[in-house]
Amino acid sequence: MCGIVGYIGSKNCIPVILEGLKRLEYRGYDSAGIGFIQNGSCNVIKNKGKVSLLEKKIYESSYSPTIGLGHTRWATHGEPNEINAHPHYNTDRSLVLIHNGIIENYQTLKISLQKQGYKFVSQTDTEVLAHLIDSFLKKGINLFKSVRLALAEVDGTYGLAILYDKEPEKLVVARKGSPLVIGIGEGENYVASDVSALIAHTSRVVYIEDGEVAEVYSDRFVAKTILDEDIVKEVHQVTMTLEEIDRGGYETFMLKEIMEQPESVLNSMRGRLIYEDGTAKLGGIDHLLDRISKTKRFIITACGTSWHAGLVGEYMFEQFLRIPTEVEYASEFRYRNPIIQPDDTILFISQSGETADSLAALREAKRKGALVLGICNVVGSSIARESEAGVYIHAGPEIGVASTKAFTSQLVVLALITLVLARKRDMSLVDGRSIVNEFLKIPEKIKRILELNRDIEKVAENFKDSKNFLYLGRGYNFPVALEGALKLKEISYIHAEGYPAAEMKHGPIALVDENMPVVFIAPKDSTYEKIISNVEEIKARKGKIIAIASEQDEHIGNLADYVIKIPDTIRMLMPILTVIPLQLLAYHIAMKKGLNVDQPRNLAKSVTVE
Ligand code: M6R
Numbered sequence: 372m373c374g375i376v377g378y379i380g381s382k383n384c385i386p387v388i389l390e391g392l393k394r395l396e397y398r399g400y401d402s403a404g405i406g407f408i409q410n411g412s413c414n415v416i417k418n419k420g421k422v423s424l425l426e427k428k429i430y431e432s433s434y435s436p437t438i439g440l441g442h443t444r445w446a447t448h449g450e451p452n453e454i455n456a457h458p459h460y461n462t463d464r465s466l467v468l469i470h471n472g473i474i475e476n477y478q479t480l481k482i483s484l485q486k487q488g489y490k491f492v493s494q495t496d497t498e499v500l501a502h503l504i505d506s507f508l509k510k511g512i513n514l515f516k517s518v519r520l521a522l523a524e525v526d527g528t529y530g531l532a533i534l535y536d537k538e539p540e541k542l543v544v545a546r547k548g549s550p551l552v553i554g555i556g557e558g559e560n561y562v563a564s565d566v567s568a569l570i571a572h573t574s575r576v577v578y579i580e581d582g583e584v585a586e587v588y589s590d591r592f593v594a595k596t597i598l599d600e601d602i603v604k605e606v607h608q609v610t611m612t613l614e615e616i617d618r619g620g621y622e623t624f625m626l627k628e629i630m631e632q633p634e635s636v637l638n639s640m641r642g643r644l645i646y647e648d649g650t651a652k653l654g655g656i657d658h659l660l661d662r663i664s665k666t667k668r669f670i671i672t673a674c675g676t677s678w679h680a681g682l683v684g685e686y687m688f689e690q691f692l693r694i695p696t697e698v699e700y701a702s703e704f705r706y707r708n709p710i711i712q713p714d715d716t717i718l719f720i721s722q723s724g725e726t727a728d729s730l731a732a733l734r735e736a737k738r739k740g741a742l743v744l745g746i747c748n749v750v751g752s753s754i755a756r757e758s759e760a761g762v763y764i765h766a767g768p769e770i771g772v773a774s775t776k777a778f779t780s781q782l783v784v785l786a787l788i789t790l791v792l793a794r795k796r797d798m799s800l801v802d803g804r805s806i807v808n809e810f811l812k813i814p815e816k817i818k819r820i821l822e823l824n825r826d827i828e829k830v831a832e833n834f835k836d837s838k839n840f841l842y843l844g845r846g847y848n849f850p851v852a853l854e855g856a857l858k859l860k861e862i863s864y865i866h867a868e869g870y871p872a873a874e875m876k877h878g879p880i881a882l883v884d885e886n887m888p889v890v891f892i893a894p895k896d897s898t899y900e901k902i903i904s905n906v907e908e909i910k911a912r913k914g915k916i917i918a919i920a921s922e923q924d925e926h927i928g929n930l931a932d933y934v935i936k937i938p939d940t941i942r943m944l945m946p947i948l949t950v951i952p953l954q955l956l957a958y959h960i961a962m963k964k965g966l967n968v969d970q971p972r973n974l975a976k977s978v979t980v981e
Contacts, residue, residue: 380559391568399445402456406467407439449494472528625771649803724752831959844892855953
């Protein structure tokens with residue numbers, strides 16, 4: 372959710388922090404702020420809205436501090452205005468603090484602090500932390516210890532960074548439930564909620580774990596647990612490059628990421644397919660294959676787009692493995708005391724690897740003794756690290772808030788897992804090889820679909836003023852209908868619903884009239900005849916029909932108002948293709964409405980609060 376960045380060293384920290392905040396803006400953009408120490412005292416500059424506004428405000432001043440921190444906010448407690456923007460001060464303004472997460476017992480703490488005379492200026496839960504830490508500092512306790520003592524009283528989640536003008540040679544950071552990394556430089560160090568904010572400066576990072584607090588100096592850092600135990604931290608080398616997180620000439624990150632899919636999908640398969648054996652090799656789960664292939668039940672747990680990928684995974688696992696598979700919203704799974712057996716395998720799918728509900732569900736599953744596997748994009752993320760084993764999707768950094776290339780890469784990895792396990796169970800070599808061949812053709816087929824970009828843009832032109840949309844699909848393409856509707860909702864703010872096509876008759880058809888666009892995902896597969904009947908039903912009620920159809924379909928053009936024809940593949944892999952026109956359709960509708968597709972309102976890329 373919120374983005375955190377900090378610097379300590381010998382150069383002016385303001386450009387470093389502003390640049391880091393711009394890279395983190397996808398995590399939240401309700402307000403932005405920077406705090407620093409100069410001439411022995413703390414200062415804060417902040418505003419409602421984007422980092423670009425903050426930048427203007429800062430460059431009207433003449434500060435050049437060498438220690439500071441910055442924050443870009445996705446509001447939870449308190450409306451997105453300047454007062455609630457981070458950083459927050461303590462009362463005498465000797466301390467500034469930024470926070471990502473939610474302090475659940477902030478009301479109780481606030482009342483107790485008010486009784487001690489503390490005055491609050493914001494509506495945030497975060498301000499409580501500034502005063503709580505202050506209450507320990509006032510007793511003559513140093514900052515590092517005061518933070519640990521304060522956090523011992525806190526329920527909830529936090530990634531925190533703090534400055535204190537009486538100890539101006541350090542930043543203190545802490546983590547519980549919200550990601551934090553330290554970037555190691557030469558005579559300078561960085562902190563951030565996300566590696567992408569640091570890689571312009573260093574590729575050496577230290578991941579702070581839950582329950583850990585660190586003092587970061589310009590030339591070293593010291594980490595402890597909240598309970599004051601010493602810990603030794605490992606320095607990791609990250610491979611992400613700056614080019615990967617730039618727009619690369621595209622107008623938006625979202626378009627860049629849609630267009631990257633031939634490459635990102637290829638990267639998800641690269642080095643993994645083995646044609647001779649009609650299978651794949653997935654290093655991350657290789658050692659567990661015997662156990663996984665004998666699992667009695669799969670549970671796939673995720674949120675949002677990753678949950679939609681999980682639904683496609685259910686079709687794959689049940690078709691090829693004949694193992695019962697359930698797909699759960701992580702937010703429901705974590706709280707409803709799920710029945711988990713020792714021979715269940717639970718897969719957690721998450722692009723960011725930091726989604727709070729998915730991470731909490733993973734911990735709950737581990738507590739109950741299940742085999743827990745992660746399918747993540749962000750290397751070294753919490754879900755990736757806390758899973759027993761897993762498979763990276765290798766889609767590359769995804770910055771656009773609307774997930775696109777991560778979805779197609781998640782589908783590739785789920786299909787690879789299916790292939791590996793099916794070959795271990797009862798799939799023949801011949802069938803395995805023909806699936807490998809289909810995999811290999813996918814990147815080229817995606818390229819052909821992307822060539823339809825202009826045609827899809829023309830279709831979009833007709834729908835930018837629509838108020839509602841229906842997306843209908845069957846079988847493997849039912850989750851694609853959900854994903855198409857989600858894409859449209861989140862970036863164009865048009866109300867859209869995804870349904871299994873046959874379910875439409877049980878209610879949603881009442882919505883259909885000449886103003887209702889209905890997107891059918893209708894490739895020529897075993898459900899084709901059925902879905903054509905559904906198309907007829909919509910046509911009879913004058914709905915506007917947009918069909919995603921197979922190249923060789925000569926019939927559907929007689930029924931649909933607009934047809935987008937795409938290449939075919941086997942059913943299991945078809946969602947990787949059918950979703951792409953839907954991503955482009957949503958994209959162009961939103962752009963024609965003049966909206967910011969990379970930073971849609973109210974959203975954040977990675978939801979690290981409940
Ligand atoms: O990082 P995750 O895959 O765990 O994120 C899950 C959802 O928050 C995410 O897919 C969200 O729904 C996207 N904005 C969809 O485009």
